[in-house]
Amino acid sequence: THVIFLFCCYSSTTAIGVPAFKNGAWKVIGYLCPTAVSIYFCKTEYNIGLLCMIILFFLFQDYTATIFLRQRWTDERLCFDGNKSLSLDGRLVEMLWVPDTFIVDSKKSFLHDVTVENRLIRIYPNGTVLYALRITTTVACSMDLTKYPMDKQMCTLQLESWGYNVNDVMFYWTRGNDSVRGLDTLRLAQYTVEDHFTSVSEAVYETGRYPKLVFHFELKRNILYFILETYVPSILLVVLSWVSFWISQSSVPARICIGVTTVLTMTTLMMGARTSLPNANCFIKAIDVYLGICFSFIFGALLEYAVAHFCTLCSAPDNANKIDSNKSSKTSIDGKKERSKHNGCSSPMSVMKRLFCIFDCFHVKNPYHIDNYARFSFPLSFIIINVFYWVYYLYL
Numbered sequence: 001t002h003v004i005f006l007f008c009c010y011s012s013t014t015a016i017g018v019p020a021f022k023n024g025a026w027k028v029i030g031y032l033c034p035t036a037v038s039i040y041f042c043k044t045e046y047n048i049g050l051l052c053m054i055i056l057f058f059l060f061q062d063y064t065a066t067i068f069l070r071q072r073w074t075d076e077r078l079c080f081d082g083n084k085s086l087s088l089d090g091r092l093v094e095m096l097w098v099p100d101t102f103i104v105d106s107k108k109s110f111l112h113d114v115t116v117e118n119r120l121i122r123i124y125p126n127g128t129v130l131y132a133l134r135i136t137t138t139v140a141c142s143m144d145l146t147k148y149p150m151d152k153q154m155c156t157l158q159l160e161s162w163g164y165n166v167n168d169v170m171f172y173w174t175r176g177n178d179s180v181r182g183l184d185t186l187r188l189a190q191y192t193v194e195d196h197f198t199s200v201s202e203a204v205y206e207t208g209r210y211p212k213l214v215f216h217f218e219l220k221r222n223i224l225y226f227i228l229e230t231y232v233p234s235i236l237l238v239v240l241s242w243v244s245f246w247i248s249q250s251s252v253p254a255r256i257c258i259g260v261t262t263v264l265t266m267t268t269l270m271m272g273a274r275t276s277l278p279n280a281n282c283f284i285k286a287i288d289v290y291l292g293i294c295f296s297f298i299f300g301a302l303l304e305y306a307v308a309h310f311c312t313l314c315s316a317p318d319n320a321n322k323i324d325s326n327k328s329s330k331t332s333i334d335g336k337k338e339r340s341k342h343n344g345c346s347s348p349m350s351v352m353k354r355l356f357c358i359f360d361c362f363h364v365k366n367p368y369h370i371d372n373y374a375r376f377s378f379p380l381s382f383i384i385i386n387v388f389y390w391v392y393y394l395y396l
Contacts, residue, residue: 045072045174046159046213047181062107062140063155070132071099072174079127090119098131099169104158104203104212109137148285149226150393152194157215160203164210171211173198180215191219230273230287234294237262237269238382241301245375249305249312249368259302266295286393293389297382304374311367 047070075097080086103109111133112118118134141155161169173179177197186193196217203212241262244255270291 046070046171047072047174047179060138061143062138064136064138065157066134066136067157068132069101069135070130071101072128072130073099074126074128076127078123078129080123080125082125085125086123088121088123090117090121093119093121093131096121096129098129099171100162100164101159102162103135103137103139104160105140107138107140109135111135145285146283147393148287149221149223150286151221153219153221155217155219157217159213161210161212165208166202166211169211171213172200173213183217188219190222190225192222194218194220226287230269231290233269234266234291237266238294238297241298242375242378244301244305245371245378249308249371252309255305259298259305262298263295263302266291266298270295290389293385297378301374301378304370304378308367308370311370 078096112135120130120132122130124130139155139157141153143151143153143155145151159171161171179198180196183193183196196215199214199216201212201214203210241259244258247255247258249255273287273291
């Protein structure tokens with residue numbers, strides 16, 4: 001089979017006037033684009049088979065994918081007689097012309113070579129060449145994590161020609177959006193593929209305009225893991241902090257123990273949730289907002305007991321003074337009535353007393369009612385904030 005292939009390449013090259021070199025004149029095919037032979041530009045078809053994808057959004061802002069990259073073009077210099085295609089050894093690719101395709105924004109890529117280099121070369125009688133590779137590549141993907149972990153990320157896989165511009169080669173997808181296969185059976189740990197489509201464009205540089213193919217895919221993060229790992233524990237900690245509202249105010253060690261323990265546990269939970277994210281990620285995420293809300297409610301429950309206990313201590317001497325003040329107030333009321341009859345207008349002292357009465361309205365007469373108010377206000381406000389939180393991050 002190899003002998004027939006070499007003979008055909010030699011005859012086709014000599015037919016177009018390529019100089020004949022001794023001991024391997026067919027090697028010149030690997031250095032000349034078929035555009036200079038019989039057509040204005042070379043049409044290169046692309047087809048991608050997606051094997052697996054490993055997303056590393058948190059630390060490196062990129063994704064790693066293993067793909068089958070299949071390229072197809074027609075080179076009339078490789079025409080031969082027959083009705084069967086020729087499957088060649090991958091090492092012969094150096095003797096053929098192949099498109100200089102590269103992956104844009106690729107950080108690291110490699111070609112699999114176990115047990116041999118994973119390349120496929122297949123030539124058809126009409127000169128059509130099928131060139132397939134199995135590649136693992138790590139591509140940068142800029143992500144917006146403001147709604148993490150309810151976020152959706154749009155990433156791309158871009159293919160461009162390195163040296164041939166739009167006047168030399170033309171790239172296009174073989175079957176449009178169906179050119180990329182394997183997404184139906186793709187299973188990811190934290191994501192589901194929401195949508196994907198392909199597009200054809202051009203890359204403009206100082207050296208010219210180059211053909212470009214773009215594969216767009218949208219990934220949606222699975223939130224169930226984060227609900228069980230972060231949201232449910234934080235909600236339970238908030239509910240646990242409300243237990244102190246039903247404990248007597250005289251049980252100082254019990255209420256202080258519950259308040260401090262829940263605050264420290266919530267702090268540990270917040271620190272653990274941030275360890276999987278890069279330090280350079282400065283924008284506020286949805287999970288940070290929720291953990292901040294839960295921490296505020298837990299800390300507020302601890303402050304509620306401090307305020308209630310302080311009001312209890314302040315009301316104790318006031319109750320003792322009320323008994324003495326009631327006796328003296330009765331005698332002073334009669335004198336004030338007589339003086340008010342002689343004073344036709346209000347004095348500055350009466351204005352100050354009215355102001356103090358306004359501020360006295362905010363004074364809690366019974367400190368034990370503070371816990372009763374907290375039992376109702378804390379759960380109600382927490383439920384309302386949760387409704388706004390989930391509606392905003394899930395539907396807006």
